Amino acid sequence: MNNHNLNVQGAAISEESFEQQGTRDIVFPHQLEDLAQIAVDIGGSLAKVVYFSRSPDSPGGRLNFVKFETQKIDECVDFVYKVLYDRYHGQIPVSERLLAEEHINLFRERLKVTMHKEDEMECLITGLNFLVRQITYEVFTYDERRPEPMQFEATPDELFPYLLVNIGSGVSILKVTSDETYERISGTSLGGGTLWGLLSLLTQAKSYDEMLELSKHGDNKNVDMLVGDIYGGDYPKIGLKGTAIASSFGKVFKTPAEERSKFKQEDISRSMLAHGIQRIYFSGFFIRGHPITMNTLSYAINFWSKGRVKALFLRHEGYLGAMGAFLQHVNAPHRVSRIGSFTENFSQIQKISGTSLGAVGALDEFPSSLTAFPLLEDPHTYEPDTVQMNEPELQHYWIDLLDKNLGDLVEMVLEWKADQTDTKSRASSFEAMYREHLQRLRTEPLAYGALSIRSLLNLREQCLREMGFTDIFEGVKQKENTSAMEGLATLLSKLDVLDDKEKLDVLIDNVLAGNMYDWGSTSVMEMLRKGELDFLTAKATVGRPAKFDTSKALKERLLAGPAYQKAVIFVDNSGADIVLGIIPFAKYLLSKGTKVILAANTSPSVNDITAVELAALIEKVAYFDATIRRSWADRALQVVGTGSASPCLDLHHVSVELAKACEDVDLVVVEGMGRAIHTNFYATFKVDSLKIAVFKNPQVAKTLGAEMYDAVCLFDSPGSR
Known part of the structure; x- marks a missing residue:
C-alpha cells in the first residue's frame, strides 16, 4: 500500500459544503478547543479529503468529505489551498502525514506548510471504529439471493475482534482486537490499482466509475469459464454452483486469437470485478457500493466460511484513512465517548458514484450527550418503529402522502415566516429538495438506511432546517x-x-x-x-x-x-x-x-x-x-x-x-x-x-x-x- 496523508488543524471556520466537489458531510463531536482541521489520504488511485468546519449557530461542527483522482492531485492541492487561504486567510496552522516525496514537495510548495508522518494502518482502524460506532446505518450486507439484497447491521455490543480488508491500489488484511491493538496478517499487491490498470488496457473506459458502469451491462460468463462449463452443472459434492467461476478469462484462452475480438468490454469488466477479490470483506474506495462487486464478495465469503462469516460493507468506505488521520488529533478517550449522540442528516446527500447503492449525508450532533433510556426492559431488542416498511405498497403510500402535503407546509412557511429574508425562494428550495428525496426513495427505499415513518418525518424536518426554517410552527x-x-x-x-x-x-x-x-x-x-x-x-x-x-x-x-x-x-x-x-x-x-x-x-x-x-x-x-x-x-x-x-x-x-x-x-x-x-x-x-x-x-x-x-x-x- 502506498497511501499518503495530510493533516491540517487550527482556528474555527464557518460551515459550507463545497457541493460542486462532491462533498459528503459528517458533524464531529464537541471538541474542547476551537479547532478546525483538514486530513488528506492520498492513495494510488484516489485522494480523499476530510475537513472540519464549525458553525457559530451550532455547538458541534461538521466533517466534510471530498474525493479526487490521484492523477489529478493538483486539483486536490488547489482545493485545500482554497479552504486554507481563500476562505480562512491562511490562519490555520498545518501538520501533515505524507509518505511520498513528490506529494510532500507539491503540498509544501503550494501551501507553505510543515509535515509530519502518521501510521497508515492505525488511521484505517481508528476511522472504522469511529464510523461503525457513531452512524446507525453505516454497515450493511449485500446478497442478491435475498428478496431485499441490502440489509443494515446493528452495531455489535462488542466490536472486537474483527478482520479489516482494505482494498485500495493493493490490499491489506488486518486483524483488529481492540482500539489499540491490531496486526497485518496478509495482503497483496493485486488490488484496485491492478484492476484499474488492466481495464484501462482492455477497455476504452477513461475512469474507474466508467468501468463500473460498463460492468453493469456485461455478463462475465461470456469470458469466464464457469463450473458448469466443466461439469455440465453444479458440483454438489464440494458445494459449488454451476455459475461459480472456475477460471477467470478461461473462455478467452480457449478461443482462437482471430475470434477474441468478440468479447465485449462490458463482459471483461464484470469478470475482472469478480477476479482476485473473492476472499475479502471490506473497505476502500475500490468497492464504491457497487452491487456486482459486493455480491461477488458476499457469495465468496459465505461459500468459503460455510455461512459462518458475513461480508460487511461501509457507506463511508473510502474515507477510513482520512477519518483516522483526522482523529489522531482528538484525545483517544473522546473518540469513543458520546457514542450514539449523532444523527445522520440526509437533506444534502452524496453518492460515491452513479453506480453505487446508498448515499451519505451529514451527521448532526445533538445539543447534549445522548444515551439509551435507562428504563427500557431490554435496550438490545428495543425497536422504536412500530410499522416496518418492507412492502413497496406501504412505502409508496407514505411517500405519496408526504409529497401531497408539501404544498400545505410551504403555505405555512409563507404565512408565518413572511418577514424572514428570502422566505419565498427558500420555501421553494425546501419543497424541491424534499420532493427530490421522496422521488429517490420511491426507487431506492434503502438509499438512506432503513425506511420508516420516523425517517421520512425526520428527513422533512432536516430539509426545513437546511433551508433556514428551524421552527415554521x-x-x-x-x-x-x-x-x-x-x-x-x-x-x-x-x-x-x-x-x-x-x-x-x-x-x-x-x-x-x-x-x-x-x-x-x-x-x-x-x-x-x-x-x-x-x-x-x-x-x-x-x-x-x-x-x-x-x-x-x-x-x-x-x-x-x-x-x-x-x-x-x-x-x-x-x-x-x-x-x-x-x-x-x-x-x-x-x-x-x-x-x-x-x-x-x-x-x-x-x-x-x-x-x-x-x-x-x-x-x-x-x-x-x-x-x-x-x-x-x-x-x-x-x-x-x-x-x-x-x-x-x-x-x-x-x-x-x-x-x-x-x-x-x-x-x-x-x-x-x-x-x-x-x-x-x-x-x-x-x-x-x-x-x-x-x-x-x-x-x-x-x-x-x-x-x-x-x-x-x-x-x-x-x-x-
Missing part, C-alpha cells in the same frame, strides 16, 4: 398556547372539586382530546386550518375501543396506591395538548406526592412543544396555581429536554440529563401519535408505563386494527405480565 404554537391558557385556570378549579375517581376519568379524556391538536396529522391540520376543532369537539371525536383501553388498571393503581415515587411524561403537542391535557394530569400526580419530569423536545419539530417553551408555560401556570408553583419551586416538577428534534421518539438516544433524572422513575408515560403509535407502541419498560395517544392516520390505524380517531390508552405493569 412557532407562530402557531404561540397562538394555540395563548388560547389554551385562557381556559386552564377554570379547568383546574373545576377539577379540584371532583373526587379522585371522577377526576381521573376527566383527566384521561382531556389528555386524549388534547392530543387531537396535532398539526403533524393531515386530517387534523385541515380541521385546525378551518377552525372546525375545539376541545369539546375533540372529546366527542375520540373513540375508546376496549382492545386499546386498559385505563381501568391505571385508575385502580392510582386510586389504591401507594403513590408513585416519580413519573416521567414524554409530551407531544403545544396548545390544548400540553396545556389542557398534560399539565392537569401532572398536577394530579404532584398532588399525590409524585415527583414529575416533563420530557420535551430539545429542538423544534412540527408543533411539538420544546423544553424551553414548556418551561416558560410552567412559569405562567405557577402564577395562578399553588400546586404547580410549589412543585416548580422545590423541583418536584421539572422540565427536561429529550435531546431530540424529531416528531417521533427513539429511546436509544435520549439526553444524558434526562437519563440521569429518570433513574429512580417508577412510572413512564409516553404521549402522542408520533411517540406512542408511530414509535414505541410495542416498547416495554422495567417499570409501570402508560401509552396514550389518538390514531390520526388511516393506514397506521388499519395496520394495528383500529379506526381513525380511536384512542390508545395502554397501561402496563411488569408485575402483571
Whole structure:
C-alpha cells in the first residue's frame, strides 16, 4: 500500500459544503478547543479529503468529505489551498502525514506548510471504529439471493475482534482486537490499482466509475469459464454452483486469437470485478457500493466460511484513512465517548458514484450527550418503529402522502415566516429538495438506511432546517398556547372539586382530546386550518375501543396506591395538548406526592412543544396555581429536554440529563401519535408505563386494527405480565 496523508488543524471556520466537489458531510463531536482541521489520504488511485468546519449557530461542527483522482492531485492541492487561504486567510496552522516525496514537495510548495508522518494502518482502524460506532446505518450486507439484497447491521455490543480488508491500489488484511491493538496478517499487491490498470488496457473506459458502469451491462460468463462449463452443472459434492467461476478469462484462452475480438468490454469488466477479490470483506474506495462487486464478495465469503462469516460493507468506505488521520488529533478517550449522540442528516446527500447503492449525508450532533433510556426492559431488542416498511405498497403510500402535503407546509412557511429574508425562494428550495428525496426513495427505499415513518418525518424536518426554517410552527404554537391558557385556570378549579375517581376519568379524556391538536396529522391540520376543532369537539371525536383501553388498571393503581415515587411524561403537542391535557394530569400526580419530569423536545419539530417553551408555560401556570408553583419551586416538577428534534421518539438516544433524572422513575408515560403509535407502541419498560395517544392516520390505524380517531390508552405493569 502506498497511501499518503495530510493533516491540517487550527482556528474555527464557518460551515459550507463545497457541493460542486462532491462533498459528503459528517458533524464531529464537541471538541474542547476551537479547532478546525483538514486530513488528506492520498492513495494510488484516489485522494480523499476530510475537513472540519464549525458553525457559530451550532455547538458541534461538521466533517466534510471530498474525493479526487490521484492523477489529478493538483486539483486536490488547489482545493485545500482554497479552504486554507481563500476562505480562512491562511490562519490555520498545518501538520501533515505524507509518505511520498513528490506529494510532500507539491503540498509544501503550494501551501507553505510543515509535515509530519502518521501510521497508515492505525488511521484505517481508528476511522472504522469511529464510523461503525457513531452512524446507525453505516454497515450493511449485500446478497442478491435475498428478496431485499441490502440489509443494515446493528452495531455489535462488542466490536472486537474483527478482520479489516482494505482494498485500495493493493490490499491489506488486518486483524483488529481492540482500539489499540491490531496486526497485518496478509495482503497483496493485486488490488484496485491492478484492476484499474488492466481495464484501462482492455477497455476504452477513461475512469474507474466508467468501468463500473460498463460492468453493469456485461455478463462475465461470456469470458469466464464457469463450473458448469466443466461439469455440465453444479458440483454438489464440494458445494459449488454451476455459475461459480472456475477460471477467470478461461473462455478467452480457449478461443482462437482471430475470434477474441468478440468479447465485449462490458463482459471483461464484470469478470475482472469478480477476479482476485473473492476472499475479502471490506473497505476502500475500490468497492464504491457497487452491487456486482459486493455480491461477488458476499457469495465468496459465505461459500468459503460455510455461512459462518458475513461480508460487511461501509457507506463511508473510502474515507477510513482520512477519518483516522483526522482523529489522531482528538484525545483517544473522546473518540469513543458520546457514542450514539449523532444523527445522520440526509437533506444534502452524496453518492460515491452513479453506480453505487446508498448515499451519505451529514451527521448532526445533538445539543447534549445522548444515551439509551435507562428504563427500557431490554435496550438490545428495543425497536422504536412500530410499522416496518418492507412492502413497496406501504412505502409508496407514505411517500405519496408526504409529497401531497408539501404544498400545505410551504403555505405555512409563507404565512408565518413572511418577514424572514428570502422566505419565498427558500420555501421553494425546501419543497424541491424534499420532493427530490421522496422521488429517490420511491426507487431506492434503502438509499438512506432503513425506511420508516420516523425517517421520512425526520428527513422533512432536516430539509426545513437546511433551508433556514428551524421552527415554521412557532407562530402557531404561540397562538394555540395563548388560547389554551385562557381556559386552564377554570379547568383546574373545576377539577379540584371532583373526587379522585371522577377526576381521573376527566383527566384521561382531556389528555386524549388534547392530543387531537396535532398539526403533524393531515386530517387534523385541515380541521385546525378551518377552525372546525375545539376541545369539546375533540372529546366527542375520540373513540375508546376496549382492545386499546386498559385505563381501568391505571385508575385502580392510582386510586389504591401507594403513590408513585416519580413519573416521567414524554409530551407531544403545544396548545390544548400540553396545556389542557398534560399539565392537569401532572398536577394530579404532584398532588399525590409524585415527583414529575416533563420530557420535551430539545429542538423544534412540527408543533411539538420544546423544553424551553414548556418551561416558560410552567412559569405562567405557577402564577395562578399553588400546586404547580410549589412543585416548580422545590423541583418536584421539572422540565427536561429529550435531546431530540424529531416528531417521533427513539429511546436509544435520549439526553444524558434526562437519563440521569429518570433513574429512580417508577412510572413512564409516553404521549402522542408520533411517540406512542408511530414509535414505541410495542416498547416495554422495567417499570409501570402508560401509552396514550389518538390514531390520526388511516393506514397506521388499519395496520394495528383500529379506526381513525380511536384512542390508545395502554397501561402496563411488569408485575402483571
